[in-house]
Amino acid sequence: MSELAIHTNGLSKSFKAKQVLSGVDLRIPPGEVFALLGPNGAGKTTTVNILSTLSRPDAGTARVFGHDVVGEAARVRELIGVTGQFSAVDGLLTGRENLAMMAAFTHIPKPEQQARVDELLERFDLAEAGTKVASTYSGGMRRRLDLAMTLIARPRLVFLDEPTTGLDPRSRRTMWDIVDELVGDGVSIFLTTQYLEEADALADRIAMLDNGGIVAEGTPAELKRQMPGGHVRLEFATADDLDRARLLWSDAGAEAAELSLDVPGDGSVDHIRQLLTRLEGEGIEPRHLSIETPSLDDVFFALTGHRPETTPDIETAAGGTAPTDKEIAR
Ligand SMILES: Nc1ncnc2c1ncn2[C@@H]1O[C@H](COP(=O)(O)OP(=O)(O)OP(=O)(O)O)[C@@H](O)[C@H]1O
Ligand SMILES: [Mg+2]
Incomplete structure (x- = not known):
């Protein structure tokens, strides 16, 4: 294993x-x-x-x-x-010195430490800045x-x-x-x-x-996909195609707008195949097909009742945003 x-x-x-x-x-x-x-x-x-x-x-x-x-x-x-x-x-040390200090704490043999430092400065695009103190x-x-x-x-x-x-x-x-x-x-x-x-x-x-x-x-x-609200959006070339497709899913909660139809589903290969077969049976060819999934934000909200931060939070000394405090207070 x-x-x-x-x-x-x-x-x-x-x-x-x-x-x-x-x-x-x-x-x-x-x-x-x-x-x-x-x-x-x-x-x-x-x-x-x-x-x-x-x-x-x-x-x-x-x-x-x-x-x-x-x-x-x-x-x-x-x-x-x-x-x-x-x-x-450490803001008082240069980039190179910061790395050298870390290297000294490792098991890397001393003669190889410098090469490792150089390699990393290069790789992280800090070769030039390596001689400047990190506070800058x-x-x-x-x-x-x-x-x-x-x-x-x-x-x-x-x-x-x-x-x-x-x-x-x-x-x-x-x-x-x-x-x-x-x-x-x-x-x-x-x-x-x-x-x-x-x-x-x-x-x-x-x-x-x-x-x-x-x-x-x-x-x-x-x-x-766990979230309700996922659907496949079908777009049609003509209003006639749309109307005929709409009849196929009249009982499945499909929503139509302009020339498109949203059919509820997870967008898995099986689902798409089934959907296309059904359209084909009626001789309808969709012009475009897209899978619309809810965002992770929707998922988090559905599961927790609050949304994770979307902007960096500088200092939350109390250790949480308001919704988190509410969760704790319960
Ligand atoms: N050493 C500590 N002593 C007391 N409380 C602590 C300590 N460390 C963390 N906590 C508390 O534990 C909770 C979780 O803290 P933690 O830092 O793990 O959260 P986090 O998910 O990393 O948050 P953030 O996104 O703000 O970094 C907070 O309420 C925090 O105040
Ligand atoms: Mg943290």
Whole structure:
């Protein structure tokens, strides 16, 4: 049996009286980009901290490539890299010095450290900026340096805790490209995000965290298909075609507009085939066909009754947005 990159059972954690995680079960195969999605205060960072051995669970177990995060913490640390929500970059050091410092903490033999630093500066487009102190870097450069520092020892699993919060669209895109490259290198990625588009764009699988538990899990497409409201939109060349098609689905809640007809369904291959066969039987040829799925935002809302953040939240000292507080108050 091939080993899971991450395997948790009943992971729970409270801070004082506040239960943050209550029984989180995850099974993440190696090579996957897994996104943990949730609003402010949902427990994303708490989960990352436990999985990366920085914090201990109160109950439950977590294994990284088969190693227990509590009992074999040192072994786990050798296999992972963590880019935290808050930067590990030292603003007083240059980019190169930051990387060299990280390299010194690793098992990389000293003579090879410099080459590794050069390679990463090059790869993250920081070769030129490498001689400047990091406090002069833009947010995007700082994030890239942060990630480069995470990769020094070639981890097999990388944790990215909100890697693009606060970045402009172009820097966000660059981070996404970097994640794609890492995946190409066979690195497993555990990502947290508040951005649904980010999870949608990057993740093979998404888990939605709310109120201490996973409320939904699946591929982006699977999650969207779970929602009512998915449909196939058929467009026709003539009003006559539309009218005849409408008769075929008169009892199925299809909605017509202009020259198009929305037929409820999940847009699976079977569904499409059935739909086209039915049209063909009547000699109707649709001009265009599109599958309309609800957004992840709709899914999250349907499951939790509130929406995850869509804008970066600077400081929520109380540990949550208003809807989250409401959830907790219940
Ligand atoms: N060390 C701590 N002591 C007390 N409470 C904590 C501690 N760490 C986290 N919490 C609380 O646990 C809850 C979950 O926090 P966590 O940082 O895991 O959320 P998050 O999903 O990462 O949120 P964000 O999107 O804001 O980063 C919050 O209510 C937070 O205030
Ligand atoms: Mg966090």
